[in-house]
Amino acid sequence: MARLSDPVTILKGIGPTKAKQFASLNIFTLEDLICHFPRGYEDRTKLVTIDKLEPDVPACFKAMVMNTPRTAHIRKGLDITKVQVADCTGRLTLTFFNRKFSAEQLQYGKEYIFYGAVTGDFIGYNMPSPSFESLDAPPINTRRVLPIYPLTAGLSNASVVKAVEQALAVCDPPQEIIPDAVREEYGILPAERAYFAIHQPASMEEAELAKRRLIFEEFFVFSAGLALMRAARSVKKTAPYENLELDPFLKALPFTLTGAQSRAIREIAEDLRRGSPMNRLVQGDVGSGKTMVAAAAAYFAICNGHQAAMMAPTEILAEQHYASLSKLLTPLGISVSLLTGSLTPKQKKLVREDIASGKTRLVVGTHALVSEATVFDDLGLVITDEQHRFGVGQRSALAGKGKDPHLLVMSATPIPRTLALLMYGDLEVSILDELPPGREPVDTFLVNESYRARINNFIRKQVGENHQCFVVCPAVEESDGLDLKAAETWAETLRQTVFPDLRVSLLHGQMKGAEKDAVMSDFAAGNADILVATTVIEVGVDVPNATLMVVEDADRFGLSQLHQLRGRVGRGKAKSYCILTSQTKHPETKQRLKALCQTTDGFKIAEEDLRLRGPGDFFGSRQSGLPVFRVANLSCDLQTLKAAQQASADWIDREGTAKTPEAEALRIRIGQLFARAENTMN
Numbered sequence: 001m002a003r004l005s006d007p008v009t010i011l012k013g014i015g016p017t018k019a020k021q022f023a024s025l026n027i028f029t030l031e032d033l034i035c036h037f038p039r040g041y042e043d044r045t046k047l048v049t050i051d052k053l054e055p056d057v058p059a060c061f062k063a064m065v066m067n068t069p070r071t072a073h074i075r076k077g078l079d080i081t082k083v084q085v086a087d088c089t090g091r092l093t094l095t096f097f098n099r100k101f102s103a104e105q106l107q108y109g110k111e112y113i114f115y116g117a118v119t120g121d122f123i124g125y126n127m128p129s130p131s132f133e134s135l136d137a138p139p140i141n142t143r144r145v146l147p148i149y150p151l152t153a154g155l156s157n158a159s160v161v162k163a164v165e166q167a168l169a170v171c172d173p174p175q176e177i178i179p180d181a182v183r184e185e186y187g188i189l190p191a192e193r194a195y196f197a198i199h200q201p202a203s204m205e206e207a208e209l210a211k212r213r214l215i216f217e218e219f220f221v222f223s224a225g226l227a228l229m230r231a232a233r234s235v236k237k238t239a240p241y242e243n244l245e246l247d248p249f250l251k252a253l254p255f256t257l258t259g260a261q262s263r264a265i266r267e268i269a270e271d272l273r274r275g276s277p278m279n280r281l282v283q284g285d286v287g288s289g290k291t292m293v294a295a296a297a298a299y300f301a302i303c304n305g306h307q308a309a310m311m312a313p314t315e316i317l318a319e320q321h322y323a324s325l326s327k328l329l330t331p332l333g334i335s336v337s338l339l340t341g342s343l344t345p346k347q348k349k350l351v352r353e354d355i356a357s358g359k360t361r362l363v364v365g366t367h368a369l370v371s372e373a374t375v376f377d378d379l380g381l382v383i384t385d386e387q388h389r390f391g392v393g394q395r396s397a398l399a400g401k402g403k404d405p406h407l408l409v410m411s412a413t414p415i416p417r418t419l420a421l422l423m424y425g426d427l428e429v430s431i432l433d434e435l436p437p438g439r440e441p442v443d444t445f446l447v448n449e450s451y452r453a454r455i456n457n458f459i460r461k462q463v464g465e466n467h468q469c470f471v472v473c474p475a476v477e478e479s480d481g482l483d484l485k486a487a488e489t490w491a492e493t494l495r496q497t498v499f500p501d502l503r504v505s506l507l508h509g510q511m512k513g514a515e516k517d518a519v520m521s522d523f524a525a526g527n528a529d530i531l532v533a534t535t536v537i538e539v540g541v542d543v544p545n546a547t548l549m550v551v552e553d554a555d556r557f558g559l560s561q562l563h564q565l566r567g568r569v570g571r572g573k574a575k576s577y578c579i580l581t582s583q584t585k586h587p588e589t590k591q592r593l594k595a596l597c598q599t600t601d602g603f604k605i606a607e608e609d610l611r612l613r614g615p616g617d618f619f620g621s622r623q624s625g626l627p628v629f630r631v632a633n634l635s636c637d638l639q640t641l642k643a644a645q646q647a648s649a650d651w652i653d654r655e656g657t658a659k660t661p662e663a664e665a666l667r668i669r670i671g672q673l674f675a676r677a678e679n680t681m682n
């Protein structure tokens with residue numbers, strides 16, 4: 001018996017060359033091989049008769065060889081072997097190209113099972129290159145459900161089939177980790193059967209059952225991991241907050257809170273009163289006012305004698321939060337500071353001294369906060385804004401700077417439910433499902449270049465009414481020189497030829513922090529009419545006086561990204577508009593962009609985006625800190641995810657600390673899965 005950790009080279013037929021091919025599929029051990037699941041199946045179980053063969057539909061049939069195969073040498077490199085076969089319903093000619101050796105094994109008068117598709121017309125059917133097996137040979141290519149594997153250059157499906165079969169024959173598949181009781185309740189196949197059935201199913205139905213089991217297993221491991229983390233946290237103790245008086249804060253606010261904001265703040269207060277660390281997600285569509293909810297939480301922490309830290313994904317956003325929070329909290333006697341990577345070393349040192357001494361009560365910053373050099377006096381609350389930009393790792397690195405601090409995660413809604421369950425499965429959730437009063441939905445239009453003059457007139461009209469406009473050019477990566485030039489040249493064109501009389505400014509990711517800051521605050525203060533920018537303004541930037549968002553080449557952006565961009569307008573009282581320009585001829589792309597014109601529901605848009613682009617792309621990069629699922633598909637397997645989550649929660653409640661071999665194996669698998677997730681993060 002071999003072990004799962006043995007290299008694939010112990011199998012027959014796998015030498016250095018094959019091993020390299022397998023390695024390029026990330027297959028090194030027998031376990032990797034057994035966990036290399038088919039991407040689909042061909043049902044070759046049913047036998048038909050020759051008269052039932054349909055053109056171009058591959059099928060299995062049993063037939064007798066009616067003559068001796070004859071090979072014709074057509075030219076160098078091309079041999080054609082022909083042979084006649086028949087059953088009681090008809091005759092057929094089989095044609096083999098360059099398979100002289102195997103085709104000539106067919107014996108006159110003997111029966112075989114064939115698999116192939118007929119081509120041809122009234123004159124006569126012909127079947128090119130069928131597979132065949134004799135009746136007494138084991139079914140490999142016929143009379144079975146054939147798994148179709150993801151492959152790589154040089155590696156045939158048949159060699160993967162053979163390798164997997166050998167692996168399953170020489171070692172036991174991965175151990176069972178789903179408890180019996182759970183399996184029975186949810187009708188899940190046992191591990192051993194599932195691993196065999198996914199590779200060698202007796203029927204398509206069995207393949208489906210096996211797949212379901214393996215998806216369930218992935219989700220079960222993942223949610224059990226989250227549940228264990230949650231359980232570990234709930235036994236931790238913190239001093240309950242006693243001072244949860246909010247009046248001074250509310251009085252300092254320039255508006256009254258929405259009902260949803262008040263509810264979220266109440267839920268936070270409940271968490272803080274409880275005496276164990278809070279772990280809460282505040283989810284709300286763009287513009288729903290998450291920042292003030294975070295500010296209230298910070299206010300609680302500070303009034304109870306602790307420090308609070310808020311981490312934002314970009315410098316612009318950190319600076320903006322700093323501006324609005326210090327304006328709000330400084331009059332209440334709270335000292336707020338800003339820590340970003342673009343401060344001078346000397347400035348950073350001073351800010352860090354104030355954080356360490358406890359003089360600073362709230363610090364707003366970028367991931368510079370996570371740096372080792374940042375030490376807190378008494379960090380009681382960690383807030384991360386737009387969390388989906390951070391990995392689980394960064395979140396906990398910042399939390400590590402306090403002693404079991406409370407955690408608050410702010411996220412713009414457009415995270416599909418499946419992903420939210422996965423990424424935030426260990427969090428409690430508050431939802432801001434209400435926009436501040438007086439907001440009208442943003443009208444969105446999709447236009448092509450023929451509308452250029454009208455777009456320009458419209459910009460002029462908005463500016464004429466004392467409003468401001470964003471013009472976003474496609475530049476996804478800050479390091480992408482080409483895209484950067486697009487924004488620069490477009491700003492120049494607008495400045496020189498289109499709007500020489502208006503104030504056009506430029507903002508992009510390659511500008512220095514201080515420069516960006518200056519441009520942004522200048523625009524926010526109303527000192528520019530048009531801001532040409534790259535997607536650096538995508539996240540969270542707030543200028544209520546801006547009423548028009550023009551996105552150039554909108555087809556270059558994902559739907560959720562466009563929704564975020566659109567969220568930059570419609571934040572004040574005035575009616576706002578979003579114009580998407582695109583030259584695309586693809587009907588699908590147009591359809592996608594039109595969907596955005598028809599709805600402002602961030603959830604719907606996010607689901608659509610996930611369906612179209614998959615979870616990896618959804619966040620623009622692989623930074624989500626999500627584990628890599630091998631079988632599960634996040635946009636379709638929601639039902640199974642829910643079942644697995646329920647099952648794992650129940651199980652952890654009942655016997656999360658059990659010492660059974662299953663529980664041990666499950667804990668090991670959880671460790672492996674989360675290690676994989678952290679590895680794919682950066």
Ligand code: ADP
Nearest residue numbers: 255256257258286287288289290291292436542
């Ligand atoms: P997001 O949820 O997208 O982070 P913000 O916190 O940036 O939203 O808030 C969007 C805008 O709405 C800001 O200008 C903010 O000052 C304003 N705002 C927040 N709450 C309210 C409220 N209750 N009433 C009026 N305006 C509000």
Ligand code: MG
Nearest residue numbers: 290291385540
């Ligand atoms: Mg925000």
